[in-house]
Amino acid sequence: MVKTVTNFGRSGLSDWLVQRVSGVILLLFTVVVVGFILTNPGLGYEQWRGFFDFTYMRVLSTAAVLSLAAHAWIGMWSVSTDYFTERMMGSAGMTLRLLVQGFSAVLVFTYVVWGLKILWS
Secondary structure, three states, X not given: OOOOOOOOOOOHHHXXXXXXXXXXXXXXXXXXXXXXXXXXXXXXXXXXXXHHHOHHHHHHHHHHHHHHHHHHHHHHHHHHHHHOOHHHHHHHHHHHHHXXXXXXXXXXXXXXXXXHHXXXX
16 A cells, blocks of 8 residues: 655655646646737737736746756656666766766756746846
8 A cells, every 4th residue: 555655755656746746737837828828919028028927927937947847857867767777887877877867956956046036036
């Protein structure tokens, strides 16, 4: 029986749940933005800026940025632990995996900070 879906420890089940929830948030964000674009022909900068100035859109955008970060991190972690192994790459596997994961962590963190700065300034 599954009992550890919502704990804060790393498990495949919690990663699965984060991937699904973040995917739904990203889908919702996409539907809202595409819907706005389709319902506003001749969209200009002022309309676009006004749309993103609404608090609900800033909150949804923040949730989308954080969801994208979580989704990307889990995806990159999964790929790197599956393919950058000593069995597949020899003695350099562990080093390459740590480099890829470190680079991914720095990149994801940078994108989150950058996205939040853009949204809330």
